[in-house]
Structure formats: structure tokens, C-alpha cells
Amino acid sequence: MQPAELETTVRTLPDGTVIELRGDIDGAARETLVAAYDSSTSTGSLLLDFEHVAYINSTGIALIVDLLARARADERSVAARGLSDHYREIFQITRIADFMTLLADDSGPRTSERGEAR
């Protein structure tokens, strides 16, 4: 398995933002993830779509926690979908799941005409 640099697509919906994640979430994903959050609207709920994420390491966990902290500071609710069973388990072990709603795979909006790839 070769490392896959993270790419994101930010889609703005009437009631919030969807950030579609594609690739690995590790230390190299910091700037991409921060930029994705920065480009989202500053209000409304935030949905992180992990369907195309195959690898998250502890540094990636830290980046997600950092993003979650920013969303909480902005008083935005955060949800996640598309997590594999393994990373769903990790989100529960780390208690990230206590602060982020884990949706079933077929939940939440997936597409928008207003998306912007990064």
C-alpha cells in the first residue's frame, strides 16, 4: 500500500458543509485538512466523509481532534460518515465519537453542485 496524499472536496449545503476526504490522514495531511476547514462556511454543521480514506495514523487522529476543537470553538456540530469498522472502533476507543456523531455509511449528503476540489 503506497501512501496517498490527502485531497479534499468541500461542498456547501444549505444547512452546513461536507468535506469529502480522499487519501491518507497522517502528518502530511495537516495543511490540506486545515485549508479544507478554513474554506468551509463558518456556520452550520460539518460532515466529514471518510469513505475514501484507507489510512489514519496517530498524527492523523491528532489532526482530526484539532479540527474538531476548531469546530467546537465555532459552535458547529460535527458528524462523520464512511468510516471503516476499524477506524470507527478507533474513534470510539479515543472517545472522538463522544464529540462527533458517527453516521451509518449511507447517511448524509454526498454530492453538491457547489463542491470545490483541493
Place this chain on the structure above:
Amino acid sequence: MTVFEPTIRRIVRRRARLLSGGVSRSLPPTPTPRSKVAGGAPPIKIAPHDPIIAHCQDAVGAIELEHLNLDSPALAEMRTSGVTLVVPLVTNGELIGMLSVGRRLSDQDYSADDRRVLESLAAHAAPAVRVGQLIREQRAEIRARGVLEQELAVARLIQQNFLPKQLPELAGWQIAAYYRPAHAVGGDFYDFIELPRGRIGLVIGDVTDKGIPAAMVMAATRSVLRASAQRLLDPGAVLAAVNDNLCPDIPEHMFVTCFYGILEPANGHLRYANAGHNLPLMRSGAKRSELRATGMPLGLMPGTDYEERDATLDLRSRVLFYSDGLIEAHGSRNEMFGTRRAFEVLARALDAQPLIDELLHALDAFTGDESEQEDDITLVVVQRSAATHAAAVLADFAVASAPGNERDATRRVAQALASCDLPAGGLERLKTATGEATMNAMEHGNDYDPGLDVRIVVAASASEVTVRITDHGGDREIAAVHTPDIAAKLDGRQSPRGWGLFLIERMVDAVRHESDATHHTVELEMHLEGGEHATGGT
């Protein structure tokens, strides 16, 4: 005196006569009672349905033939032979013969006293005659059994003569075999065939039927198979050739099940085909499998094709080849030994021969000491020598200390563990733990110095797998593992980082650290499904 043969004697009981009134109808056609009159007259054959028998059963005391009016060939023959009087020989209510006498020498009729003497003689003679009959029956039975035993001895001789006298000796491998015939000697056989380039042909088979016919077919099958194995490369082709050879000559209703595999000891590759024999059981660590391949038994239909399949016997692998005498043996509640129990024994870390001993012990305990062995039992164990070690090394490699190389490490660890029976989600958890530990080793142990590598050793035993990750930070202090406080991290009171050691601890069943002056090793352990740690394991 006429003495009835055993069969007729068993049937002609006075009690039965009284109840049914017609036992002569049920007499079998074979008995041939013989009669001799005094003076050496020829024996008289009495047919089973002859009315004289029924009459004798009904009669009390001596019977004068002159006054008898029966449509009886025996009666006519007795009269012709000069018999004038018969006295039924009865003991325990059972008609066992007749005392027959001719005319008196004085040519006078028998008096009442004479009759009483004859009846007394018959009453005394009957038990003695019965004893004689029993002795004769027993002798006949012993003779018949002797013939049968002799045949079985011949069958055993043929069988054992065609079993291998020696087992192959292969470096890094253990092979053990066992054959125990049932009393009636079935047609089990096994063989090892030396093939070019160090390969070994493994054969196990079973001929339907028992005794000498099965032994003869077994011997023929073995010979044809040996010859075919030397000229044909593929196991399926070998079985097809044997099948075509057997079909014209094999006795009706007989056939042969046979597994044939070609083992390459150098790399553990086994290519095999199966003509309907019991599927060999393979255990590799805690992982179980059966060596499946489809094919009709030999001798049933000419022109049959045999599917070929491949298996690899890795360092932890062992295979049990067996006959149905093992798995179809019945326990006290009529249940069969089955493959589940065999697999359980295969999990034990034993050398090949002790493993067979353990299988037999388990089988005997299952069937009970008193039970007679139902069928031949043949067991062949082929295993890598390392299979009995506490743990076999599956991979041993190093990665340079460079960011991202933990991905390569996890990929190679996952490859090494591909055949292990990890619990659900276990491989992903072990990959995460390995990745985190490798990152720690590269970053904290080796300071990401590209000249310092991280060594990774993957090993497995029957009950667990371990991944040992060694760096050059022998002098560094091992950080204590704390459960991260996510609320504090979200509030900014703690750094969002600090998840690595926590994840490692939570992903595996045990984490151990070792250090010396120059190296530090973290060992990750995960229990296997079916291993001794597993809940409700096999």
C-alpha cells in the same frame, strides 16, 4: 439311529409344533437327516418336510412303521431298509433324532417289554446324542472360523507387505505413519514415492470391501500408481491413469478412494488430486483447512478427469492424511469422531509421531476400551519441523528510518500474517499497532537517521502472533502510557497529539518492552482464533 442335523433340530421343537401344528412347512431345504438300521443298512435321507418328522413329534413312545399311513418317502425307504420300529429321541422338548430298529432276529413282534426297553434306551440316549451334536457343531464352527482367520491372516500379510517399510527422511520435515487393521482387514493403504528433483509423492487410499479381495486390489492400485507416478508429472494425470488401468479388471461393486499429492520439500508446495478420499486436514498455526479437490473414486468409470489443486505448507503447517476408520469411529452415544476432534488434536504443538499417538489416544478415549475397531485406521502426518516450535518466524526484515516507511512495514507484516487465523478486525488492529510502533522506533529510537534501520520480526505459534520492532534507542527512556484526555485536548489544555502509545496498547492483547545498551524492542502480541487464549476456542 437317525440324528437330525443342527438346522432341522433347531426348528423341530415340540413346543413349536404344539403351537403351530405345522412346523414341517417351515423346514429349510438343506438338512439331510441320516438313518441307519442295525446291521449296517445304508443311511436314510429324510427331507425337511417329510411327514414322518411331524408324526415323530406328535408320537409318544415307540412307533410301529407297519401301521403308519403317511405319504412319506422316508417312511417308504425305512420300510425298504427293514426298519419296523422307531422311537423319537427327544431332549429338552426337542426332537433330535430317531432310534430305528429292524425286525427281531426271532422274527416275532416287539413285546411291550421290548418297547419299554427301547423307550428307556431312547430317553437315556437322547441327551448323550445331543452332547455329541453340540461337540460336532462346535468343531465345525472352529473349522469354519479357522478358515476365515487364515484368510484374514493372508489379507493382513498382503496389506502389510505393500505398506512402506521406511518413511522418507526430509530435512526440515517430519513424517509419521500408522496403520491398524480392523479384525476383518479393510483395504487401507498409504505410500511415499520418491520422484525426480527431490519431490515426494504422497498417497493414501482405501479399497471398498475387506479381506483378501480388498488386499489384492490395494496391491494392484499401489503398483499401477507407483508406475504412473514415475512417468506422469501431474497428480491428476496419475490418478486418471490408475483409474483407466483399474476399470477393466476391478471386481464389480469395488472401487478405490485415493488422494495423491506431490510435495516439494524445498518450498512446501503441494500439488494434489483426490479420487474421492477423505479430505486431508491441514493446520497452519491456528488456521484450519481441508485439502479439497474433486474426482470420482478409482475403478468406477474410465476416462474420468481429476481436479488438481495447490497448497503451501508453511513453517507452521501440518497435514493429516487419514482413512475413514478415524473419523467414522463411533462413540458411546453413537456419534462419530469427526474432523472437529481431529483438528483439535492437530492444534497441539507436538512432533509428528507423538501427534499420531495423541490422535490414537483421543480416538480410544472416544470409542471406549471395550469397543471393537470398526474399520482399518490409517494415519499419516506430514509437517514442517518448525510446526512444533513455540513460535515460527514468518518474516524478518528491516526498514530505513524515513517518514512513511511505517506503511511499508505494515504491508509486509500483513503479508506475513495472511495465513494466520487472526480474530475479526485483528489484522487491521495489528497493522495500526505495528505502524505506530514503527513510527516511534524511527522517530524516537533512531531520530529519523536514514542510516539506522528498524528491524521487524513477525512470528507465530499455535496460539498467538508477535511482531517485534527493534530500533537503536537502547538508552532512551520508555514513556509511560496515559489515556489521553480528549476533553482537555478539545479545550486546548492539552496538545491534540499523544495518541501513539495509547493506540498501540489498545490495539493488541499485550505489549512488552526490552532494552539493552544499544537497542530497544517493543513486542506486540495478538491471540489467534482457536488458540489457547481464544474464548470458546477449539
